[in-house]
Amino acid sequence: MELPSTTLAQAVEALASLPGVGKRSALRFALHLLNQPPEEVQELADSISKLTTDIKYCRICHSISDEDLCPICSSPKRNQSIVCVVENIQDVMAIENTQQYRGLYHVLGGVISPIDGIGIRDLNIASLIDRVREGNPSRVEEVILALPTTMEGDTTNFYLNKQLQPLGVKVTTIARGVAIGDNLEYADEITLGRSILHRIPFDKF
Amino acid sequence: MELPSTTLAQAVEALASLPGVGKRSALRFALHLLNQPPEEVQELADSISKLTTDIKYCRICHSISDEDLCPICSSPKRNQSIVCVVENIQDVMAIENTQQYRGLYHVLGGVISPIDGIGIRDLNIASLIDRVREGNPSRVEEVILALPTTMEGDTTNFYLNKQLQPLGVKVTTIARGVAIGDNLEYADEITLGRSILHRIPFDKF
Numbered sequence: 434m435e436l437p438s439t440t441l442a443q444a445v446e447a448l449a450s451l452p453g454v455g456k457r458s459a460l461r462f463a464l465h466l467l468n469q470p471p472e473e474v475q476e477l478a479d480s481i482s483k484l485t486t487d488i489k490y491c492r493i494c495h496s497i498s499d500e501d502l503c504p505i506c507s508s509p510k511r512n513q514s515i516v517c518v519v520e521n522i523q524d525v526m527a528i529e530n531t532q533q534y535r536g537l538y539h540v541l542g543g544v545i546s547p548i549d550g551i552g553i554r555d556l557n558i559a560s561l562i563d564r565v566r567e568g569n570p571s572r573v574e575e576v577i578l579a580l581p582t583t584m585e586g587d588t589t590n591f592y593l594n595k596q597l598q599p600l601g602v603k604v605t606t607i608a609r610g611v612a613i614g615d616n617l618e619y620a621d622e623i624t625l626g627r628s629i630l631h632r633i634p635f636d637k638f
Numbered sequence: 639m640e641l642p643s644t645t646l647a648q649a650v651e652a653l654a655s656l657p658g659v660g661k662r663s664a665l666r667f668a669l670h671l672l673n674q675p676p677e678e679v680q681e682l683a684d685s686i687s688k689l690t691t692d693i694k695y696c697r698i699c700h701s702i703s704d705e706d707l708c709p710i711c712s713s714p715k716r717n718q719s720i721v722c723v724v725e726n727i728q729d730v731m732a733i734e735n736t737q738q739y740r741g742l743y744h745v746l747g748g749v750i751s752p753i754d755g756i757g758i759r760d761l762n763i764a765s766l767i768d769r770v771r772e773g774n775p776s777r778v779e780e781v782i783l784a785l786p787t788t789m790e791g792d793t794t795n796f797y798l799n800k801q802l803q804p805l806g807v808k809v810t811t812i813a814r815g816v817a818i819g820d821n822l823e824y825a826d827e828i829t830l831g832r833s834i835l836h837r838i839p840f841d842k843f
Contacts, residue, residue: 435734436731437701437702437703437704437708437709437710437727437730437731438693438694438702438703438704439704440685440688440689440692440693440704441689441693441702443685443688444685444686444688444689446685447681447682447685447686448682448685448686450674450678450682451667451670451671452666452667452670453663453666454667458658461657461658462656462657462659463689464726464727464728465656465657466656466686466689467689467693467702467727469655471690471691473655474686474687474689474690475687475690476652477652477653477655477686478683478684478686478687479683479687480645480648480649480651480652480653481649481652481653481671481679481682481683481686482679482680482683482684483645483648483649484645484646484649484668484671484672484679485676485679485680486676487645488643488645488646488672489643496642497642497643497646497672498642498643499642499643499644499645503642504642505642521669522642522669522672523669525642526641526642529640
């Protein structure tokens with residue numbers, strides 16, 4: 434589609450770089466913005482621009498935060514002896530939404546993936562080891578690995594476990610099994626197999 | 639969902655104002671942008687900002703344009719004696735994509751809608767009348783009304799026809815009928831009725 438204005442074409446191209454947004458949606462966004470009050474459009478531009486300049490990361494867990502320490506790391510109500518290791522900030526939000534976890538987090542910023550050129554040094558792994566070794570902010574008794582069940586996630590789990598075991602910390606992973614509400618017949622074999630293998634006493638459920 | 643950063647929350651809120659984008663998609667956009675190179679994010683912000691400052695409108699047809707005159711109005715290849723009246727720029731693009739029309743356009747910028755407070759003075763109607771009366775850029779022989787088939791569109795059609803008829807110009811509207819590829823049984827009654835009423839000689843099809 435040929436656009437009658439290079440300014441519009443540039444905006445469409447930039448908007449089409451958003452995930453799941455094609456040229457048609459990007460054009461719809463741009464034409465919508467053209468009909469909005471200029472100050473609202475400027476506000477959108479500014480808020481996007483600020484993502485590159487104003488976002489800070491928590492000194493301890495590497496989650497995003499307005500302060501030096503994120504609200505979770507600085508909360509006296511959280512159990513500071515448990516650290517849940519996740520791939521990214523989305524995962525922190527997903528676990529927080531369950532309201533089932535009261536410990537702290539550690540955001541790796543990815544998983545080990547040689548194909549994508551992501552190695553151990555590209556992730557927040559050294560700071561996790563230091564955190565457990567030095568007891569920062571306080572003594573860590575358990576590390577929960579909550580990484581994705583992909584080859585990369587498993588590699589990272591394996592590496593972290595190897596580094597953490599000598600420090601005398603308990604290392605656990607989140608339970609995998611048939612999702613609540615799902616029919617057994619539609620669960621994949623590996624998931625169903627794991628949920629039988631790791632069955633739990635009925636009174637603990 | 640509570641976000642751990644006000645900068646992020648503001649970006650999510652601004653992105654959620656785009657048409658068809660909810661809070662969840664907006665969050666996905668914002669977190670995606672956080673993982674992009676800062677210069678790319680800044681480019682997106684700049685291109686959105688430029689929509690408020692750099693967009694110009696064609697002096698004759700009010701379509702968007704980089705120049706004082708849009709490429710269509712300034713093209714010697716277009717038939718300047720036919721003007722197609724449309725609601726907005728999207729409609730210009732849709733008709734251009736058919737490659738069936740070689741005349742000029744006139745973008746009204748909306749249709750008459752008392753409920754939304756859009757009156758005759760809010761639309762590019764006076765400039766259309768002037769354009770036909772003064773023969774600008776050249777003598778107009780036919781005005782094609784291609785407005786939406788809504789009550790507001792019909793009202794606007796009726797008003798424009800009343801204004802244009804005394805100027806001795808031919809006023810037409812685009813054909814309405816059963817879309818090509820559609821089954822007759824699924825067409826709505828009004829559309830099917832019109833397509834029978836306005837049937838055309840077989841050799842002209």
